[in-house]
Amino acid sequence: MSTATPAPSSPPALSLSVLDLVPVRTGQTSAQAVAASLSVVDAADRLGFRRYWFAEHHNMPAVASTTPPVLAAAAAARTSRIRLGSGGVMLPNHSPLVVAEQFAALEALAPGRIDLGIGRAPGSDPVITQLLRQSGTTSDVERFPDHVRDIMRLVAPDGAALRFTSGGTYDVHATPAATSTPEVWLLGSSDYSAQLAAALGLPYVFANHFSGEGLERALELYRTTFQPSETLDAPRTFLTANVLVAPTQEEADARALPNLRMTARLRTNRPLIPLETVETSIAGAAEFAGLGESFMASARAKWFVGTPAAVASDLRAFAERHGVDEVMISPIAGSYEDEPMDAAPGRLQTLELLAAELSGS
Numbered sequence: 001m002s003t004a005t006p007a008p009s010s011p012p013a014l015s016l017s018v019l020d021l022v023p024v025r026t027g028q029t030s031a032q033a034v035a036a037s038l039s040v041v042d043a044a045d046r047l048g049f050r051r052y053w054f055a056e057h058h059n060m061p062a063v064a065s066t067t068p069p070v071l072a073a074a075a076a077a078r079t080s081r082i083r084l085g086s087g088g089v090m091l092p093n094h095s096p097l098v099v100a101e102q103f104a105a106l107e108a109l110a111p112g113r114i115d116l117g118i119g120r121a122p123g124s125d126p127v128i129t130q131l132l133r134q135s136g137t138t139s140d141v142e143r144f145p146d147h148v149r150d151i152m153r154l155v156a157p158d159g160a161a162l163r164f165t166s167g168g169t170y171d172v173h174a175t176p177a178a179t180s181t182p183e184v185w186l187l188g189s190s191d192y193s194a195q196l197a198a199a200l201g202l203p204y205v206f207a208n209h210f211s212g213e214g215l216e217r218a219l220e221l222y223r224t225t226f227q228p229s230e231t232l233d234a235p236r237t238f239l240t241a242n243v244l245v246a247p248t249q250e251e252a253d254a255r256a257l258p259n260l261r262m263t264a265r266l267r268t269n270r271p272l273i274p275l276e277t278v279e280t281s282i283a284g285a286a287e288f289a290g291l292g293e294s295f296m297a298s299a300r301a302k303w304f305v306g307t308p309a310a311v312a313s314d315l316r317a318f319a320e321r322h323g324v325d326e327v328m329i330s331p332i333a334g335s336y337e338d339e340p341m342d343a344a345p346g347r348l349q350t351l352e353l354l355a356a357e358l359s360g361s
Contacts, residue, residue, distance in 0.1 A: 015049075019053050020053070024061065052083070060272055068087070087187060088187040097174070099118075103174075154173070184203075187205045210240075242329075243311060246306075246350075247308075267291075275334060329350070
């Protein structure tokens with residue numbers, strides 16, 4: 001009888017994707033922030049990341065990602081493999097037809113590489129939300145499910161047909177001769193989005209990077225109530241996470257400070273500002289004592305911040321625990337004062353170190 005010890009099984013494969021808010025640091029212009037993010041797109045394409053999504057936020061000094069379709073188009077022009085899209089388009093701010101036309105055009109630019117992630121949150125404060133919805137076409141959030149269905153029909157090659165009460169139909173196509181369609185995903189951080197994705201038979205992404213509360217329940221609801229559709233026959237999901245990787249734990253902790261302090265500003269209703277540099281964040285450590293410090297500690301406990309081996313191990317465990325094979329990372333590394341304004345060395349480093357660690361493990 002053989003007594004040889006069986007070889008250890010290799011860890012399950014884990015695919016990585018990127019969520020980008022196009023962060024803006026102190027002294028940086030919008031043009032420089034976009035240039036920095038496009039350099040991260042280049043790295044993600046080169047390193048084998050699965051997809052790269054741009055978020056939609058408005059009127060925030062530290063965020064330049066206001067128009068995901070425009071940014072995705074710029075990324076499509078300089079990449080050849082990676083999937084590109086929105087994480088997500090905040091549908092209550094837009095006409096379904098406009099969204100469908102934008103993403104049909106993107107699909108024509110990069111066939112087979114476009115994702116249309118759709119969310120229900122406004123992505124800004126009430127004043128900006130009102131300005132975005134002045135036309136009144138989609139201000140009724142209760143019609144969100146109908147608008148999602150409209151987009152799915154409009155981007156399909158056959159288009160949609162409007163039916164008049166007096167009889168007859170009117171055909172509408174997001175693009176005149178589609179041969180492929182963008183992949184539609186629902187995004188959210190609540191039971192509502194999970195249940196709607198399940199009812200429509202759509203893939204679903206839980207926005208874990210946003211809060212992480214309710215993750216297990218949302219995934220259970222999605223998986224147990226999922227209804228197969230023409231495009232998807234079984235539940236399909238992945239998770240987002242705030243991630244920062246550096247050669248040392250000391251550097252990782254330092255680069256996390258600007259975003260931790262931005263989180264404290266948001267939670268304590270202080271005026272928003274561009275992202276601080278690492279040096280400014282260290283110098284102002286005493287500013288967020290008490291409640292602000294508590295918010296920072298709570299956020300930090302849910303983030304993946306550390307050395308390549310430690311973060312890769314934690315991400316694998318996170319994915320396995322929740323039964324997913326993909327994690328979309330939001331690279332949250334802050335910048336030092338002497339780093340170029342049109343580059344993002346900390347975010348690039350996160351992608352490079354993590355990809356190397358996972359590919360070598």
